[in-house]
Amino acid sequence: MTTETFEFQVEARQLLQLMIHSVYSNKDVFLRELVSNASDALDKLRLAALRDDAPDADVSDLHIELEADPDARTLTVRDNGIGMSYEEVTRLIGTIANSGTAKFLEELREAKDAAGADGLIGQFGVGFYSGFMVADEVTLVTRRAGEPQGTRWTSKGEGTYTLEPLDEAPQGTAVTLHLKPADSDDQLHDYTSEWKIREIVKKYSDFITWPVRLLPRPGDDADEAREPETLNSMKALWARPRDEVSEEEYHELYKHIGHDWRDPLETIRLQAEGTFEYQALLFVPAHAPHDLFTQGYQRGVQLYVKRVFIMDDCEELLPPYLRFVKGVVDAQDLSLNVSREILQQDRHIRMIQRRLTKKVLSTVKDLRTSAPERYATFWREFGAVLKEGLVTDSDNQDAILAASSFESTHDADEPTALKAYTERMKDGQEAIYYMTGESRRAIENSPHMEAFRAKGVEVLLLTDAVDEVWVDAVGEYEGKPLRSVAKGEIDLSGTEDDKSEEEKERQGEEYAGLLGWMSEHLGEEVKEVRLSSRLTVSPACVVSDSGELTPALENMYRAMGQEVPSAKRILELNPEHQLVKSLNRAWTDRADRTELTETAELLHALAVLAEGGRPGDPARFVQLMADRLERTV
Structure with missing residues (x-):
């Protein structure tokens, strides 16, 4: 050899x-x-x-x-x-x-x-x-x-x-x-x-x-005279009485099966008796693995049958949005020769999955009140993946929402539950308002937030990619519709400092000519130009129509290889802003139409930039800005 x-x-x-x-x-x-x-x-x-x-x-x-x-x-x-x-x-x-x-x-x-x-x-x-x-x-x-x-x-x-x-x-x-x-x-x-x-x-x-x-x-x-000495007890922890297992033993089992050096965040034990018996010992990790969102992530818990190891990553025992959970399930009535194909069709496995899913979700929900610091750790590490279930698991949608938290304008340090949000809603407020974006800072600085900030209306600040999807899938919470502050018409009637209907009608008549002209001139870029009820500081913003995809969601679908036609946005003008007032006076006075056209284009481009977008013709935008700056020096 x-x-x-x-x-x-x-x-x-x-x-x-x-x-x-x-x-x-x-x-x-x-x-x-x-x-x-x-x-x-x-x-x-x-x-x-x-x-x-x-x-x-x-x-x-x-x-x-x-x-x-x-x-x-x-x-x-x-x-x-x-x-x-x-x-x-x-x-x-x-x-x-x-x-x-x-x-x-x-x-x-x-x-x-x-x-x-x-x-x-x-x-x-x-x-x-x-x-x-x-x-x-x-x-x-x-x-x-x-x-x-x-x-x-x-x-x-x-x-x-x-x-x-x-x-x-x-x-x-x-x-x-x-x-x-x-x-x-x-x-x-x-x-x-x-x-x-x-x-x-x-x-x-x-x-x-x-x-x-x-x-x-x-x-x-x-x-x-000496025989080999057996050093381990060989007792399956999930089969031993609860009072005979120490927390340290649970932690060591987790480290063994979870390939983690840290203690788990939470240990969940479940035993089902009756016509179909099984035992489960699950662990919620304290930290998300680096590859949690990669396609090849090994998910699933270990499956045993009568304490005989069957497979290491049984995906059928928990839904994908709980893929971070580690542990062991030991069933008594499954075949030892079970395959993944059989597991996908087995009613007992489906029953176990339903029970385990509800147990994990209820445990997470209870952490919010019983151990707020551990709950905060959980949400920081796994909140984004848990919210995937709001899209994929309609049966447990309410339980997932009850276990979820969301950043909001109410408190910069502590996320809120939807139930707590509804309890703080202002008199006459009919919707739960939210906005999606890349970061809390970007959302808070968005023009779309101005009226809500001025009137003290709480807004959920959603910064995970999945947030773009689940809000449409859920639609409402306890009869209150979920409404984006960046989509459709915003009606904050009944709130402090709200304009009267007469004032709105007067402004509509005053700006009708300008709005019609801008809608025609910017027709290739925008769907409509209208007055805004959401702006208090900025001159303009762009919004999506109700029911249409946001630009971020369009980009997400394209990244997944799906062709999505771009939808025209709506340009909203702030009638109280000096720039918009001056533009309206210039239009009324039949000022130089070239100057008006350039101002209208700049106003639209600035609104697109304010939400993190990109003007349709960046070179022309730069040229127009340079010309304007040159005339002011």
Whole structure:
């Protein structure tokens, strides 16, 4: 058999160097990651055997072994699970073909503290490499279940690794760490010490469903009398009585299945009994993962059947807008040979999804009053993705709204619930007003907000991309219509300082000629020119007609590849602004029509710019502005 030497992928080489040079403060996590990988390998073999996908595999005693040799300074983590073929070792170990690798390296370098860096290992699926934190050399021997040939992989983490086919190798995978000298500066613990191994396994891996056995030390006189010692309890936390499980144990389970170093924000436990029994243990993370909004995000919770692991990311158990939730569901009455296609049609799975969805939403809602700080954290991290459900899940729309918060002009520091908004509505106010935009500051400075600010009418400030969509999907709340301050006619009648009908009629007559002329002249750019009831400071603004798409929504659809015809906007003029008054007098006095035309075009372009848009002909706008400025100097 020939041994070949290969170079690591660039990202893998960078990652190894970061780990070798003491990036992590808590080096104990290397054993957590290796035991977790071994557990996954056993899960996969057990499932393959149940589905008859590995007919020749030995599943009589699936377990994990830990073997420490103080004299040789080695620690071996061994499992008799699914193992890997030569090609799989090449693909999975020699490179990091992971879309999150670059992001991982960036976050690793920018970690504010050592504790923050510690948990990034598992989060990006590179736990195997954590062995180089404590080892000068790592050797991996593996054989895929049912295959005759094994593979040996060896590296000192210095840029290269070797691969060697083996005629004989036990089923599964053995990772041997050639530990750094005990007296090295960055080696705080002796990882050949039995007490240290017990401590790490008890802390991080006590809930692993497979036995983690510590073998007697080689050369011990009492070897013959000593049996391998099982270090973990192997008790599924979701199956144990609530009063027998500590919060710390829940947190460690979350870190194992969520690949996160932080404690979860909230733990949710659910047990259903009767005709269809299942147990669920769910976790709401404290931070959103970096790839939450990417197409390849791995969502779903782990599915077990009678404590037998079935799949890692069962998407059918929770809707996409709850994809951030991690956890375990253990059903009693599903087939062990269940597939994703079967799950999509299974009525029991649909029933579980409905129950879990309602439980998560009610938990989030309750956090608002029971733990305001944790609720604020949740909304900051996951509010945007939760609001997707307002568009996709009509059955739970009310529950999602009850769990949601929105920034508003009422309080700059604390978002509001819709119910609280309606309780503060002014007498005679019939609608819930909102405006969408890129940021709170941009919305607050928009001309569309002027009348609402002047009259003290509260406006919701919606800055997430999904806000452009859900407001139309929802339409109303408790009989109060949701109305954009930037669309359609605005009627603030009955509010303080409102104009009388006579005054409105007088101004309409006064400006009728100018409005008609501007509507005709700007006909290719605007749908209509009319007087505004929403402006108090700015001379003009552009608004969308009721029922039409906003420019932001048009751009969103185009970005998704959908052709959307551009709709003409409405130009509104402020009859109280001096510029508009002067323009009307000039039109009435039959002033120079060229001057009037240029002023009208500039007024429209300025209104478009004020809302963050772009004039239809930027070059002409610049020329007109330059000419006007030249005449004023």
